[in-house]
Amino acid sequence: MKSSLPPIVENDPYLLPYADVILRRQELVRQRQSILCRGRKLSEIALGHLYFGLHKTPKEWIFREWAPNAMAIYLVGDFSDWKIDEAYSLTRKLYGNWEITLPLKTLKHGQHYKLFIKWEGGEGYRLPAYGNRMVQNEETKVFDAEIWAPSHPFQWKNPDFEPSSTHPLIYEAHVGMSAEEGKVSSYNEFTAHILPRIKKDGYNTVQLMAIQEHPYYGSFGYHVSNFFAVSSRFGTPDDLKHLIDTAHGLGLAVVMDLIHSHSVQNEMEGLGLFDGSGSQYFHAGARRLHVAWDSLCFNYGRPEVLHFLLSNCQYWLDEFKFDGLRFDGVTSMLYLDHGLGKDFTDYRMYYDGAQDENAIAYLTLANKLIHETHPSAITIAEEMSGMPGLATPLEEGGYGFDYRLAMGIPDYWIKVVKGLPDEQWDVGNIYYELTSRRGDESTISYAESHDQALVGDQTLFFRLAGAEIYTHMDMGLDNLIIDRAIALHKVIRLITLTTAGSGYLNFMGNEFGHPEWIDFPRKENNWSYLYARRQWSLAENSKLKYQWLQTFDNQLIALAKKSDLFSEKYTSLRHSDTPNQVLAYSRKDYLFVFNFNHAQSYTNYPIPVEPGTYKGVFTTDDLEFGGQGRVDNRVKHLTIGGTNSFGLENLMLYLPTRTGLVLKRL
Numbered sequence: 001m002k003s004s005l006p007p008i009v010e011n012d013p014y015l016l017p018y019a020d021v022i023l024r025r026q027e028l029v030r031q032r033q034s035i036l037c038r039g040r041k042l043s044e045i046a047l048g049h050l051y052f053g054l055h056k057t058p059k060e061w062i063f064r065e066w067a068p069n070a071m072a073i074y075l076v077g078d079f080s081d082w083k084i085d086e087a088y089s090l091t092r093k094l095y096g097n098w099e100i101t102l103p104l105k106t107l108k109h110g111q112h113y114k115l116f117i118k119w120e121g122g123e124g125y126r127l128p129a130y131g132n133r134m135v136q137n138e139e140t141k142v143f144d145a146e147i148w149a150p151s152h153p154f155q156w157k158n159p160d161f162e163p164s165s166t167h168p169l170i171y172e173a174h175v176g177m178s179a180e181e182g183k184v185s186s187y188n189e190f191t192a193h194i195l196p197r198i199k200k201d202g203y204n205t206v207q208l209m210a211i212q213e214h215p216y217y218g219s220f221g222y223h224v225s226n227f228f229a230v231s232s233r234f235g236t237p238d239d240l241k242h243l244i245d246t247a248h249g250l251g252l253a254v255v256m257d258l259i260h261s262h263s264v265q266n267e268m269e270g271l272g273l274f275d276g277s278g279s280q281y282f283h284a285g286a287r288r289l290h291v292a293w294d295s296l297c298f299n300y301g302r303p304e305v306l307h308f309l310l311s312n313c314q315y316w317l318d319e320f321k322f323d324g325l326r327f328d329g330v331t332s333m334l335y336l337d338h339g340l341g342k343d344f345t346d347y348r349m350y351y352d353g354a355q356d357e358n359a360i361a362y363l364t365l366a367n368k369l370i371h372e373t374h375p376s377a378i379t380i381a382e383e384m385s386g387m388p389g390l391a392t393p394l395e396e397g398g399y400g401f402d403y404r405l406a407m408g409i410p411d412y413w414i415k416v417v418k419g420l421p422d423e424q425w426d427v428g429n430i431y432y433e434l435t436s437r438r439g440d441e442s443t444i445s446y447a448e449s450h451d452q453a454l455v456g457d458q459t460l461f462f463r464l465a466g467a468e469i470y471t472h473m474d475m476g477l478d479n480l481i482i483d484r485a486i487a488l489h490k491v492i493r494l495i496t497l498t499t500a501g502s503g504y505l506n507f508m509g510n511e512f513g514h515p516e517w518i519d520f521p522r523k524e525n526n527w528s529y530l531y532a533r534r535q536w537s538l539a540e541n542s543k544l545k546y547q548w549l550q551t552f553d554n555q556l557i558a559l560a561k562k563s564d565l566f567s568e569k570y571t572s573l574r575h576s577d578t579p580n581q582v583l584a585y586s587r588k589d590y591l592f593v594f595n596f597n598h599a600q601s602y603t604n605y606p607i608p609v610e611p612g613t614y615k616g617v618f619t620t621d622d623l624e625f626g627g628q629g630r631v632d633n634r635v636k637h638l639t640i641g642g643t644n645s646f647g648l649e650n651l652m653l654y655l656p657t658r659t660g661l662v663l664k665r666l
Contacts (some may be wrong), residue, residue, distance in 0.1 A: 008389050011440055015388060018351040022389070022397055025360055032361045033368075042369040048311030049228055049319075052108075053130030056149045061102040065128060066304060067275035070097025070117050076143075077113030078123075078472050086117050105541070109151065113143040114544065116136055119276025126274055127226060129308070133237060134213045134229045134269075141223075142293070143215065144268050146232075154241045155322065161248035162376050163323055164204060167566035169557055170255070170505040171203040172449055174210055174241075175367075176217065177535055178508065178519070180536050182529030183215070187239035191246050194508070197536070202509065202557035207326055209450070211316075215269045218520035220450070222328065223295055225270035227312050230320075235652055237320075244321055253323035255378065256316055260309050260366075261329030262295040271599040272296055281305055290332070296479060300333075301358035306365065313366050317374050324378035325370065327401075333359040344385045353661045360399060367400030376401045380444065389440035398440070403503060405460075406445045409434060410452050410460075413492060417463050424486075427583040428576045430596075434499040435571060445500035447493050450507045453518045461489050461549070463515030469515045473545045485600070486545065487627070487658040489513055490552050490620035491594060496659040497556055498592050499585070501559045502566050504557075506624055511553035512539035512546045529598075541626045548626030555618055555625070561660065563590055575607050584609075590617070590654060591663040597656035601630070604615025606650035610665065611639045616652055617662040630656040637663070 006022060009015045015022065030144045037045050054063045054284040067073060070230050075088040090098040107113075112135070115126045126169035127134060133148035157419060179185035198206055210221020213229035221231070244254045263281070267273040271281045282288050282296045291296050299305050311373025316322050330337040331359035338355050344350075365380050379400070384407040408656050412433045416425060437443045453459045462487035472479035497504045515538075541551040559565070568588045575584040581596040584607045591614060593607055616633030631654060653661065 002287045003074075007395075008397035008440060011396075012388065012438075012504060014347055018121075018347065021351040023362075025357055027398065029361045029364045030366075032303075032306065032358075033365060036306060036365075041106050041372070042310065043314070043373045044367065045307065046310040046314040046369050046373075047079060047130075048307050048515055049315040053128055053132065053228070054113075054145075054147065056107075057106070059108075060104060061107050062099070063090070063128075064093075064097060064099045065090065065103075065115065066095075066097055067117060067120050067128075067278065067280070068139070069277035070098065070274040071096045071120060072118040074116040075100060075113055075242055076116050078109070078111040079108075079113070083184075083305045109147055109149045113147065117275055122276050124273075124276075125214075126267075127269055128269060129359050130228050130273060131226055132228050132230070133232065135232045136215075143213075144181055148237060150238065154238045156241070156245055158245055158248035159321070161224045161321070161323075163253040163378075164251060164562075166502075166507075167560075167564075168205040168253070168255075168378065168444065168503040169203045170205045170207050170444065170503065171198045171201070172207045172209065172505055172510060173198075173508045174220070174450070175208065175522075176210060177532045178534055182533055182534055184233050184529075187235040187243045190234075191239075191243045195243070195247055195252065197248060199250045201554055204251070205255055205323075207257060207505070209257045209539055211256055215264060215266055220263075220518075221257070221521065222259055223262075223264040223294075224267055227259075227308075227666065229264075236612070241320055248321070253378075254321075255324040255326050255380065256320075256322045258313070258316070258325040259328050260298070260312070261327075261332045262290050262293055262361075263298055265289075265294065265296055267613055279310070279361050283650065287336075287514070290338065294339065298360040299358075300356065304381060306362055307364060310369055311511055314369055314373065317370065317377055323376070324380065324402075325506055326380040326382065326405075327363070328382050328474075330363065330381045330383040330390070331387075333363065334383070334385065336385055338618075339385050342385070349454070350385070350387050355586075363401075364399045365580075368394060371400065380405060382407065384408065387439075388438065391436075391443070396440065403442045404443050405449075405505070406443045406501070407438065409445050409496060411450045411597045413447055413460065414452060414457075414463070417460065417488075422596070423581075425581060425596050426578055427581050427594065427596055428578050430495070431499070431576060431583055431585065434496060437501050441501075443501035443629055444503035444505055445494045445496050446505035447509075448510055449505060450506060450518060450599045453507065453514075458517055459510060459514055460492065461510070462515050462517070464488055465513075465515075475543050475545060482545065484658070486548060487620065489549060490625060490627075491596070491658060493553070493556060494620055495592070495594060497560055497588075498587060498662075499571055500564065500566065501569065504552070504560060509534040509536075514538070514549035542560070543623060543628055550623070552620065552625040559617065563588055565590070574609060588590075589665045591651070591661075592663065593653060593655060593661040593663070594661050599657060602652060602653075602655040604652045605655050606641075608648040608653055609639060609651045610647070611649045613638050613666045615666055616664040617664050619656075619659055619661045621656050621659040627659070628656070630654070631659070631661060636666070 073090040129144040212224035381401040389398035389405040391401040394400040521527040538546040584593040621627030
């Protein structure tokens with residue numbers, strides 16, 4: 001008899017007590033889809049961007065908006081001399097929708113406009129919820145909607161691009177802070193200067209932050225006001241399309257950092273009080289305000305909100321040809337208390353009724369939609385609680401994300417580097433933390449992302465090097481602190497990538513140990529761009545040691561691609577010697593051996609492996625990476641000794657201090 005339990009439960013006995021909750025959540029997804037679709041496909045209803053907002057047809061302009069609490073709505077703008085005119089009054093339709101049609105000659109590409117909305121007890125100017133272009137007046141700082149209807153639509157040169165790998169090597173990037181100069185960089189500058197760098201470095205995926213329009217630059221793009229609008233700080237919608245098209249021509253996939261976990265509170269720029277009702281898109285009462293983020297929380301149980309967000313997913317994939325979406329703040333969405341202050345050490349914490357099952361239903365529907373309409377697109381969840389099933393296929397009882405970010409790993413590295421002296425680094429614990437993941441999920445590991453470098457924190461390399469980074473990065477200067485920092489930075493990145501489940505991520509500049517932190521212009525720093533840029537010249541200066549870390553990162557990424565390392569999901573632990581701080585594991589035909597000891601090198605150290613011949617590929621101690629060149633990679637190593645009960649022999653190796661070795665079985 002066939003089991004009625006979802007495979008996720010059959011594969012994990014610890015989930016059995018919660019099978020009813022899992023089944024109930026699946027049923028809720030079916031109910032939500034039924035209510036939304038009424039017999040149609042998700043792809044047929046997630047098209048709000050083609051219905052709402054301003055559209056030019058061969059015969060007329062047509063504008064629609066959903067504002068159920070409104071009593072009257074007017075278009076105002078350049079065309080009306082910014083006056084409220086009955087000729088531009090919208091007509092109320094069914095279900096709280098409003099509409100107006102205008103002759104073609106009335107509106108022109110590039111004109112500015114807004115909505116003026118009246119409701120019982122109030123009125124105000126608003127930006128259209130589905131508006132695809134917002135621009136800010138440099139003097140007044142006020143945002144307007146701009147009519148974006150160029151006479152010559154963008155022509156894609158690579159319309160049929162398909163990602164070359166299912167194992168993303170992600171280069172996380174922020175367009176605005178990608179210039180070396182103290183300024184806001186542009187899509188076109190990123191296309192010309194940064195994309196070739198990413199290609200040269202070997203990464204296969206670009207993850208772009210801060211694409212959706214946000215009124216405050218210092219929010220890093222996470223306080224979104226206009227969900228369908230490309231951030232105009234960096235250029236036009238066509239400029240972004242050119243960036244993506246160029247990336248595709250270089251063989252690079254492009255993933256967008258999508259913000260659906262919350263919205264900025266702003267009323268004139270955003271959705272905070274769009275039609276006079278604070279609960280049009282968001283929760284009412286205590287659940288409306290996110291207590292930690294000073295932002296508004298979407299009501300995922302309202303069909304119109306689901307329609308808005310699902311259409312937003314479809315819009316970015318269809319209109320801009322993004323190759324995937326990285327969903328930000330998923331933990332905050334999953335839990336009624338946003339997961340704040342919890343350590344999630346017990347399965348009950350995932351099924352105790354403190355979860356927002358409407359949000360879970362939305363995320364599941366979003367994944368279903370994306371994979372139905374764009375089969376090659378990937379979805380990535382930024383989630384730290386470890387909710388089971390998040391990155392498990394829908395048909396197995398999961399929520400359908402392709403990947404989960406292994407958020408605990410960078411936090412773990414900070415804890416180790418910040419809190420433990422070198423001699424207390426526990427290699428057994430390191431291996432456990434880097435490899436502990438659910439077998440039914442694909443994960444993406446990283447040593448640090450943008451999160452670890454925001455103001456008030458430090459990049460990994462800066463934390464290792466400290467103030468010496470300012471005085472002893474010259475090639476001709478010897479310094480033990482810098483030597484340690486460089487050695488450990490390489491070892492940490494090597495072990496993080498080679499133990500990763502299915503992919504790897506790096507934030508721009510961190511590959512060469514970018515110093516200091518990230519801090520956007522704000523009142524508190526006198527609106528300085530000093531820390532909101534990337535100092536590429538550090539890595540390109542032949543007189544500085546940053547070049548060693550850059551060269552090492554290139555070799556690291558090349559290894560991941562050449563070896564197809566992630567096609568074998570798991571590593572095999574070969575040796576863990578905590579007292580001596582030696583660790584070894586294998587993956588595919590490769591052997592990785594680490595000596596974390598800061599003072600003791602080992603000669604003829606035995607590592608149990610399959611019998612055969614092994615040759616060095618590279619070590620973190622190689623001269624080209626700023627090491628001491630203590631290992632000769634040309635030497636072939638033959639296993640010796642009789643095989644043990646597991647059929648293994650010993651590989652006798654020289655293991656220098658603070659070094660990681662990569663060997664391949666011939």
